[in-house]
Amino acid sequence: MKVMLRKKILDKNEQAALQNRGFFSKSGLLCINMISSPGSGKTTLLARTIQDLASKLRIGVIEGDIKTDTDARKIRAAGAPAFQIETEGACHLSAQQIKDALKELPCAKLDVIVIENVGNLVCPSDFDLGEGVRVVVLSVPEGDDKPRKYPGSFSKADVVLVNKIDLLEHVEFDLDKVKRDIRRLNPDGEILQVSARTGQGMQDWYQWLRERKEQSA
């Protein structure tokens, strides 16, 4: 029964995801689903991206958190429209929640929608939100064993951003091992090294993002 109900929930999610995908396609919007552990630096990364690309890409953000609207406020302070979903305990965002949230954003004036999913490296990976691109963020202090331990998330990423690369000298982290493990799970995924704090590597991410936007237009 557990399996059947899970299938039912996923089927319902797939329907809403399909509608979202249709909406993004029709509107020429690139939608990004950003997934990571709590505290990998997604919000800081997004805020910097919004500021640095202000003259080039109009970005809107849907924030998912169990509680608080802290992240939506940070995104607005960086200059982008943001809508906060508080899941009140739920461990992931659903396609229906995204469908509803899209009505709260000025989509006609945007090029890119970023969904910052609930901080959780397990559950969000099972739920298609209708996105065009899936980004997984892994921060250096989390350790180099994470791709092997959480294959579901890393195998479905279009790009893995290895963030907080400025902390490499302060913690044990074998970058080559991480790249090997991700490539084995996900031969076609891109891997970029960034520090949202220092700016290191961010230009590569911006270039990747703009190329994807052009492809989706």
Next chain:
Amino acid sequence: MKVMLRKKILDKNEQAALQNRGFFSKSGLLCINMISSPGSGKTTLLARTIQDLASKLRIGVIEGDIKTDTDARKIRAAGAPAFQIETEGACHLSAQQIKDALKELPCAKLDVIVIENVGNLVCPSDFDLGEGVRVVVLSVPEGDDKPRKYPGSFSKADVVLVNKIDLLEHVEFDLDKVKRDIRRLNPDGEILQVSARTGQGMQDWYQWLRERKEQSA
């Protein structure tokens, strides 16, 4: 229907948790359920605890991961018996899994069982495993907004270990804010600052652990 099924799963879990609790009580075992985000340093913290308390407490470990037996191997290398549960996608451990795993450990020769839950700051907090003590680990690089964002986990902790305290000088992290936020959610929980890597603060944790063990005997 989703809510009803969730209740059914939780009821079933409660039954197994009750049986586990009875077993721990009868055996004089202290059981610890350790919960955190991926990469907070649970395994390193446990390995050091096992080594430093080798002459004082006999510790056995049940490891939960989506994939790999990396952590069980690290625990065995530190000198303790360990049993690995690979959840194959599931986002938390269940009381039934613990009940089964207990048969694989030499419980009669142990003082403490530590369950290292799946790295996930959301889902494990809803599932009682029959433990006597719940430990939540928050590592400094995850950021000081985590207690507010994940109240379900922090509100139920008997002790919060703020780990990787040696990285305080390299990242932004307001320790006073974290303590205030945890105390508001959880007035009776203990908060200890540790670094499993440098050893800083670990004696306080050992003392807390041994006192809890004495209380449970």
